[in-house]
Amino acid sequence: xxxxxxxxxxxxxxxxxxxxxxxxxxxxxxxxxxxxxxxxxxxxxxxxxxxxxxxxxxxxxxxxxxxxxxxxxxxxxxxxxxxxxxxxxxxxxxxxxxxxxxxxxxxxxxxxxxxxxxxxxxxxxxxxxxxxxxxxxxxxxxxxxxxxxxxxxxxxxxxxxxxxxxxxxxxxxxxxxxxxxxxxxxxxxxxxxxxxxxxxxxxxxxxxxxxxxxxxxxxxxxxxxxxxxxxxxxxxxxxxxxxxxxxxxxxxxxxxxxxxxxxxxxxxxxxxxxxxxxxxxxxxxxxxxxxxxxxxxxxxxxxxxxxxxxxxxxxxxxxxxxxxxxxxxxxxxxxxxxxxxxxxxxxxxxxxxxxxxxxxxxxxxxxxxxxxxxxx
Amino acid sequence: xxxxxxxxxxxxxxxxxxxxxxxxxxxxxxxxxxxxxxxxxxxxxxxxxxxxxxxxxxxxxxxxxxxxxxxxxxxxxxxxxx
Ligand SMILES: Cc1cc2nc3c(=O)[nH]c(=O)nc-3n(C[C@H](O)[C@H](O)[C@H](O)COP(=O)(O)OP(=O)(O)OC[C@H]3O[C@@H](n4cnc5c(N)ncnc54)[C@H](O)[C@@H]3O)c2cc1C
Ligand code: FES
Numbered sequence: 001x002x003x004x005x006x007x008x009x010x011x012x013x014x015x016x017x018x019x020x021x022x023x024x025x026x027x028x029x030x031x032x033x034x035x036x037x038x039x040x041x042x043x044x045x046x047x048x049x050x051x052x053x054x055x056x057x058x059x060x061x062x063x064x065x066x067x068x069x070x071x072x073x074x075x076x077x078x079x080x081x082x083x084x085x086x087x088x089x090x091x092x093x094x095x096x097x098x099x100x101x102x103x104x105x106x107x108x109x110x111x112x113x114x115x116x117x118x119x120x121x122x123x124x125x126x127x128x129x130x131x132x133x134x135x136x137x138x139x140x141x142x143x144x145x146x147x148x149x150x151x152x153x154x155x156x157x158x159x160x161x162x163x164x165x166x167x168x169x170x171x172x173x174x175x176x177x178x179x180x181x182x183x184x185x186x187x188x189x190x191x192x193x194x195x196x197x198x199x200x201x202x203x204x205x206x207x208x209x210x211x212x213x214x215x216x217x218x219x220x221x222x223x224x225x226x227x228x229x230x231x232x233x234x235x236x237x238x239x240x241x242x243x244x245x246x247x248x249x250x251x252x253x254x255x256x257x258x259x260x261x262x263x264x265x266x267x268x269x270x271x272x273x274x275x276x277x278x279x280x281x282x283x284x285x286x287x288x289x290x291x292x293x294x295x296x297x298x299x300x301x302x303x304x305x306x307x308x309x310x311x312x313x314x315x316x317x318x319x320x321x322x323x324x325x326x327x328x329x330x331x332x333x334x335x336x337x338x339x340x341x342x343x344x345x346x347x348x349x350x351x352x353x354x355x356x357x358x359x360x361x362x363x364x365x366x367x368x369x370x371x372x373x374x375x376x
Numbered sequence: 377x378x379x380x381x382x383x384x385x386x387x388x389x390x391x392x393x394x395x396x397x398x399x400x401x402x403x404x405x406x407x408x409x410x411x412x413x414x415x416x417x418x419x420x421x422x423x424x425x426x427x428x429x430x431x432x433x434x435x436x437x438x439x440x441x442x443x444x445x446x447x448x449x450x451x452x453x454x455x456x457x458x
Pocket of ligand 2: 420421422424425426427428429430431432442443444447451
C-alpha cells in the first residue's frame with residue numbers, strides 16, 4: 001500500500017542533506033529534499049573540501065575515518081567536476097615540540113589502521129619545496145583527499161534523483177515536525193520521518209538546538225600549477241582551532257586541480273556579519289606566508305567567508321531529536337561536514353531503518369546535548 | 377634620444393625605449409597571444425590600465441604578472457602564451 005506522502009523529507013541540500021538524500025534513496029525510501037536556496041550553496045560552497053581523518057577525540061576519529069573510506073569508495077563514480085584529488089595531507093611541524101606531536105599522531109593513526117609516513121626536515125622540503133626552510137618535519141596521511149564541494153553536493157543530489165527522490169529548490173521549510181514539512185508557499189509535504197539538515201540554520205527549524213555559527217575566511221589564488229602538492233596544515237592548528245573564546249588563524253593550504261590554491265583558515269565565534277574582515281584576513285595571510293613565503297608573490301583572485309555549525313562538544317548531531325517523534329537531526333558538523341557527510345548519512349539511515357551501524361553511534365546522538373535540560 | 381632597454385621575450389631579445397611597459401614590448405615583438413584562458417582561448421591586453429588582467433605574462437619566472445603595469449627592465453625574461 002502506498003501512502004500519499006514520502007517516507008522521509010529532508011530540509012536542506014548542503015553536503016549533509018545531499019548525502020542523506022542519496023543514502024535514503026539507495027535504501028529504497030521515497031525521499032523529498034526541500035532546499036531554501038541552491039544545492040550546496042550554504043556552508044558547503046564556502047568550505048575547503050578537504051577530506052581529512054582527524055584525531056581530536058575517538059569519536060571524531062571514528063566518524064572521519066569511516067567517512068573518508070566511504071569517499072574513497074565513491075571516488076570512482078564521481079563526475080570530473082567534483083575534482084576528487086587523492087593528494088593526501090601533510091601535517092607540518094614547525095619545531096621539535098610539534099615533531100613530538102607528529103610521532104604521537106603517527107602512533108595513534110597506525111594503531112587504528114591508517115597508513116601514515118613521517119617526513120623529516122629534508123623529506124618535507126623535498127615534498128613541498130615552497131615551504132620555508134627550517135621546519136622540523138611532518139606527517140603524511142596519503143589517504144586524505146580534496147573535492148570541489150558544490151559539485152559534490154550536486155552529484156549526491158543527482159544520485160538521489162536517479163533513485164526517485166524529489167528535490168524542491170528555492171522554497172524554505174517554515175515548520176518541520178515528525179509528520180512532515182510546511183513550506184514557505186503554504187503547502188505541506190507529509191512524510192513518515194523528517195530530517196533537519198539545515199546546517200547553521202537548523203536551530204531556526206528546531207528551536208533550542210545548541211548549534212552556533214563559527215565564521216571562517218578563505219582566499220583563492222590564480223592558477224599556479226605545482227606550487228603545492230598536498231593539503232598542508234600546520235600542527236599548531238590543533239592548539240588554536242579548538243579555542244572557543246578567541247579568534248584564531250592557522251596555516252592551511254590546498255592545491256586545486258586547476259592549479260589554484262585555497263588558503264585558510266580562520267575561526268571566529270560571536271560574529272554574524274558575512275563581510276570579509278580585513279584584520280582577520282591579514283592575520284590569516286601573514287600566517288600562511290610565515291610557512292610559505294612565496295605565497296606573497298601570488299595573486300589572490302577572490303576571498304569569502306562562511307559559517308560552520310558548531311556544537312558544544314565539537315561532534316555533529318546525528319539521530320532522533322529528543323522530544324520530537326519521527327524528527328531526526330543531521331547537523332552541527334563544524335569544520336568537518338564535507339569529510340563526514342557520507343558517514344553521517346549512513347549512521348542516519350541505519351537509525352531510520354533500525355539497522356546496525358559500522359561504528360558506535362552514541363557519541364553523535366542528539367540526546368547527549370539535551371541531557372542537562374530538565375525540560376526534556 | 378631616449379635610453380634603450382633590452383629584454384628577452386620567449387627567448388628572443390627585444391630592445392625598446394626605456395619606460396616602455398612590458399605589454400608594449402610584447403606587442404612590438406609581434407608576439408601573440410599574451411596568454412590563454414582556462415579553456416585555451418587566446419588573450420591579450422584589453423584595458424591597458426591594470427583592471428582586466430587579460431595581459432598577464434610570466435616575468436622572471438613569476439606567473440600572472442600584468443604586463444601593462446610593469447615597465448621593462450634590462451635583462452628581464454618574459455614568457456607568454458601560458
Ligand atoms: C571556511 C570553511 C572551511 C571549511 N573547510 C572544510 C574542509 O576543508 N573540510 C570539511 O570537511 N569541512 C569543511 N568545512 C565545514 C563544511 O563546509 C560544513 O561542515 C558543511 O558544509 C556543512 O554542510 P551542511 O549540509 O550541514 O550545511 P550547509 O551547506 O550550510 O547546508 C544547509 C542547507 O540548508 C538550507 N536551508 C537552511 N534553512 C532552510 C530551510 N528553512 N528550508 C530549507 N532549506 C534550508 C541552506 O540553504 C543550505 O543549503 C568548512 C567550513 C567553512 C566555513
Ligand atoms: S590590459 Fe587590462 S590589466 Fe593589463
